[in-house]
Amino acid sequence: QVQLVESGGGLVQAGGSLRLSCEASGGTFSSYAMGWFRQAAGEEREFVAGITWSAGTTFTSHSAKGRFTISRDSARNTVYLQMNSLKPEDTAVYYCAAVYGRVSTTQSDYDYWGQGTQVTVSS
Numbered sequence: 490q491v492q493l494v495e496s497g498g499g500l501v502q503a504g505g506s507l508r509l510s511c512e513a514s515g516g517t518f519s520s521y522a523m524g525w526f527r528q529a530a531g532e533e534r535e536f537v538a539g540i541t542w543s544a545g546t547t548f549t550s551h552s553a554k555g556r557f558t559i560s561r562d563s564a565r566n567t568v569y570l571q572m573n574s575l576k577p578e579d580t581a582v583y584y585c586a587a588v589y590g591r592v593s594t595t596q597s598d599y600d601y602w603g604q605g606t607q608v609t610v611s612s
Contacts, residue, residue, distance in 0.1 A: 491516040491601045493585045498606030501575055505610070509570040511585030511603055518542045522592040523568045524599060525559060527581035527608075534584070538570060539592030548592045575610045582607050 497509040511523065524539040538559035539548045547559050558571040568585060583606050586599035593599070 491587065493587060493601055493603035495583065495585045495603045495606040498583060498608045500609045500611065503576055503610055503612050505575050506571070506573045507575065507608060509572065509583055509585075509606060509608075511568045511570075513566045513568070513585075513587065518566060518587065521587045521589055523559075523561065524586045524588065524592060524594075525568075525570045526584045526586060526596055527579075528584070528605075529578075529581040532581075534596050536594035536596070537583070539594070540568060541592060546592075548594075550594070572608070575608075577610045577612045580608060580610050 492514050494512045495509060497507060501507055519542055522539055522541045525537040526534050527537050528534040537550050537553050538557055540559045540561055556574045561568045585603040587601040588599045
């Protein structure tokens with residue numbers, strides 16, 4: 490049973506930083522890619538960043554580029570999202586997800602999802 494567990498969310502002031510973690514278990518992930526999505530209240534879920542587990546190739550959305558960095562630690566089966574220069578518009582529930590094969594920006598392509606972690610950025 491594949492499980493993805495996010496952690497690291499919280500309340501931070503604008504301009505601050507947070508690092509989200511997503512620990513994966515219950516499967517072999519070398520053929521998977523991992524993605525971070527977020528969903529603000531009343532909005533659609535949107536792609537933030539993705540990484541291939543084997544090669545570590547990364548993809549970052551336009552809104553996150555230059556501020557957010559995705560990485561993975563294969564030994565710990567953990568994917569991270571380092572978020573710097575946070576803005577109030579980054580406030581959302583952040584989800585980790587796994588997709589077989591390549592990174593996708595489409596949430597329906599993903600096979601497994603975590604429960605989400607709340608990030609709130611105050612102005």
